[in-house]
Amino acid sequence: MACSSLSGEHLLLFSRPSPPLYHQRPTFLFPRINRIQISPSRKPRFLCNPLCQTLHSPFSLRALLSRETPEVKDDEDDTEFIEIGYVSNVHGLDGEVRVKPSTDFPEMRFEKPGKRWLRSLVSGRKVIREVELTSGRAHAGPKSWILSFAGVDTVEMAKEIVGSSILVREDDRPPLEDGDFYTPDLIGMKVYLKEWKQKKRTRQRLLAAKKKLADIGQQHILEGLSSGDKDQKLLLTNQITNMNLQLFQHALHNISKPKVCNCYLEEFVNANSAKLLHKTLKIPKSSLHCYGSKNQQNGCSELRKAGFDFIVQGKVATVLALDDGKVQEGRLQQNSIEENVSNSANCVQLHEFLLNIKEQTKVEENFPVALIMASPANEVQTFRDFLVDHDYYGLDKEKVWILEEDNLPVVSNSAEEKALKILLKTPWEVLHAPVGSGSIFNLLSTHTVVDNLSEIGIEYVQVCSLSKRSAIGYPLLLGHIHACKADVGIKIFGDEDDEFFYDMVFSLSFLRRLATQMDELQFFALEGQRSHVQKIDNDWVVVHPLQPNSYILRSSIYSCLRLCPPDKVCMLHIEG
Template identity: 40%
Template sequence: MGRPSAIICSSPSLFSLLPNQIHPHSLFSKKHFRTSSSSSSLDFHLSTKLPSNFSRFAPLTLSPLQATEIQATVESIPHESECIEIGYISSVHGFKGEVRVKPTTDFPELRFSKPGRRWLKVRVSGKEMIQEVELTNGRDHPGQKCWILTFSGFDTSEKAMQLVGSTLLVRDADRPELAEGEFYTPDLVGMKVVLKETGKPVGMVVDVFSTGPNDLLQVMLNSTAKQHGQSSSESETAVSGLFAWVPFVEAIVPHVDMNQRVMLITPPKGLLELNLRADVRSKKERRYLEWKQRKKLRQRFNASKKKLIEMGQDHILQGFLFGNKAQKGLLANQIAGINFKLLQQAMQTIDKPYHRCNLTELLDANSSQLLKNVSRMSKDHLFHCGSYEDVDTNHEQYERGFNLMSKGKVAIILVMDVKKNQGSASDSDFVGCESVKCPSSILHLQELFINEDKFTKIEEWRTSVPLIIVSPVHDIQSTQELFLDHDYFGFDSEKVHFLEEEKLPVISNSLTEQDRRKLLVKSPWEILESPVGSGGVFGLLSRHRILENLNEMGIEYVEVCSLSQRSYIAHPLFVGFVDSCEADIGMTVLDDDGLDDQNFDIMFSMGFLKRITNQNMLQFYAVPQLTPHVEKVDKEWVDINVASPNSYHLHCSIYSSLNACPPDKICLLHVTD
């Protein structure tokens, strides 16, 4: 249920306190408006902003005799801190000394219709002073949203004019008593906000806003990032300068302790991050960057359109002749996103004989060179090598790899294979998946990073290692949320990147009159595409300037690993083994695993990756598929349904890189059970 609150105003405050009561029947009937924070006490929940010409109101000018009388009675007048504001005098009404008062109180009838003593905050000789006045009469003026008041001793318009701009006050002790569960807004401001479940400080309430049925607490968040040289406790209380909105409802704010000045909250997942703006740049800077991105996209689209025409694939552009803006935009984005370098390389090599790599054949054909760079060890020895005290060859390689990783010389690319991990699973043991079906790839990813046997838990190097996650498009958001929920598993969030897997257009298996294969389309505005496979990583590295960035970071080795139940990644011993062999390619091979596209763990040197991405050294193969599509026949788009394979899906295995590497630059780590 809602927990409406009174609200606060900027200094000097012109708004009063609002009682807040949790009541199921009256929750949606109360209307609250925004106010700002103030150190002054208030008496209302309706916010009234000062008119823009308030500063032009005539100040209250008193005669010397009146000023002397005020000075003599100052000691009997309450201090400003003991008063609350109930309204301000905006103008004169008529000629009999009446004034118009804009109320800033939830209790206007109590404050303005009942005669009695009030106080005015006036400015005399440049100083603010409080003067006692006697209210003799008051009536509502609904049409002007104000009250008409008469004060004793002010019976002409000239005298009443002296009151314009003054603020009406009452004693703070005269505030109505609140029932249990009711709160005044200024009492909420400045309260500490703490997570109920963990006791972790969240921040401090700096303002309260009303938007509809319930109020919103504006909370200034504490900094969660540990600053250099600060202890954990110091960093937890550091102010981040970022704000979050917390609905003031009992379900989210179940406990408010006015004595301790603490409120406990139970926010839903993602609430505190919901309104955070990750980009702190100015609006002008953001607009300029958006303009640059649009310009770059247009340039890329124009270049891609020219490529399509050169390749004889101009039928793809026919979708721009009709359709709505969204459909044309979808087609333009797809065209701009085609990796033409990879596409042309694939179409040139699919007609050549393709030979899939086999581990046995590889060893037999290059036994004299490879046997020098082959190491065998058990799983148990592999994952406990770092704890052995005896200094053997493996331990030296472990230390060598650990030093490289701790110095940030190794990057990791984790490939989430859609074919391997398709489907979903439910497991309450996985955080974030309670009672919800999660993709099995997400569960495998979480298990990988929390399993000490599959992923070495050494905090010293995790923050130094760049991590790139390659995922199908439908898994990217879930993957990002998983990393957010687990604080990036100890990695530096600035060095973790999420990329969509590489795709290439689907082509026909028949040749056109110009001896070309056509790109197939699902609709006039959507090109049919399929994942390239594990070898698509090389296209991503060159396409997104990843290699250039890694090179600038001083990276020497890049480990590319598939996500599977048998994944064992980022092991210092493997890194040290590859480095000691001075190899360009290092592979871990499990018993009876062979060279499997679904299970791979390969280490590449940066020099080799630069060569293979800059030259056409990859081998593609065509997979026949039965693919329904559309074609334009006699100026009409018709559906083409086929009963036999009519298309090729272009695939590339990561192991095709072995053909581009000398055998003496390849090393194998054979892991046995």
């Protein structure tokens, strides 16, 4: 049967399964035409989630099949109920009916006996009456259910309720998990496609990551996606999709095993000592933090003045690593209290680092240096709030970036395995560690920071660890690298050997070239002893090693010296 709406805008098709043939002539197949009521119903709405939806047409055809007058309720009472299905046909000869469900909980709604309500139309008005469900079972064929109601035990009585909607009270809806909603509750809300697009992108990235992990022999970390609850699977999905697999694969192919992080600097200095001799400036430690151009110590005033001019003209940017290597090494074993202490200590050190900028430089307005901070993932918001609370310490907030440092998975060092395998903290958590100072170059290229710095007129970029020895935009080193026409300037101390300290200046042109040579950076492995989980005979087992069992993949900032000609490197040597 077809019926067009009165407005002529839609053609609505109404169909119901034809009644089966019986061994005796049925009382009727359709009611007489003068007993058919055409009445507008409520505006279309979804009754369940979008994967299981029933859309009511603007007009409904209902036959008055009831032989008795049920209780009639007003339309307002209808809001107390929700529809869970409708009676589509009779089934057999004993009063059973076939029901098309419109609920995500058919087992609970149709198998459990108890009170239900039927809604039909009488003289153009909605009729709701209470019935007792006695039994229900899923139909083996089409997606429907076979139900029995008390007092309906013949074919004729079953036919009278065909076309009726089955209802339950709204307050009888089962609770949902966080993030799940009943569709009627969303009516009237604004719809944004951003989340849907984000989920689509996540699925695409997950598929690409799965293929990549399989190609490099690391598919074992995907096993957690087939078990666990929704939050656990989402946690693993986010870690997999956010993993820098290109950098990870490069690290696996280029690891060596030096004893200390700054071995690259020692190798470079020893191999090029003669060339570096004429480009090394030595100063006493007492003049380390002299910024102003009026200072005449050691004949370095012109270099300081030139460097200071670069700073006040806004041609210098500073990249600050907010976590030194010592904290990074211990983070895998820290508990939450120790992490909070570490965060607090870093904030105090950052406070000391930035507090005296105006006092040291004598700059009255906003300090013109652009600042990029590389922060541990769990501390990004902490440092952002910290800067806001202190009004950015006189920095131009439009030239401040806080980026999340790169992390790579921790891998096994088992001689029994042909390849280094990623270790898991839990079935849904990858054991990972920061890459180290060498990841600064990847971070700058990944976030297009170099391009942004070029647009605002930056010529030199300082990269340093958060240390009392570091000074933001140190003028003497800037003036020295400019005078030597070098691409890399290195500040070193002669009194101590701190493998976690670094303070270097790069020309922006060198950083641009370096961004195209990231596959040339060298990695090394730090051996350690770390607990992890492993799947054995379909069970997850916690492994507590008795000896070193893993590698942290690290990269040193000094590995970039392999890509720079020695005559393009200068040094500032701090004595005493």
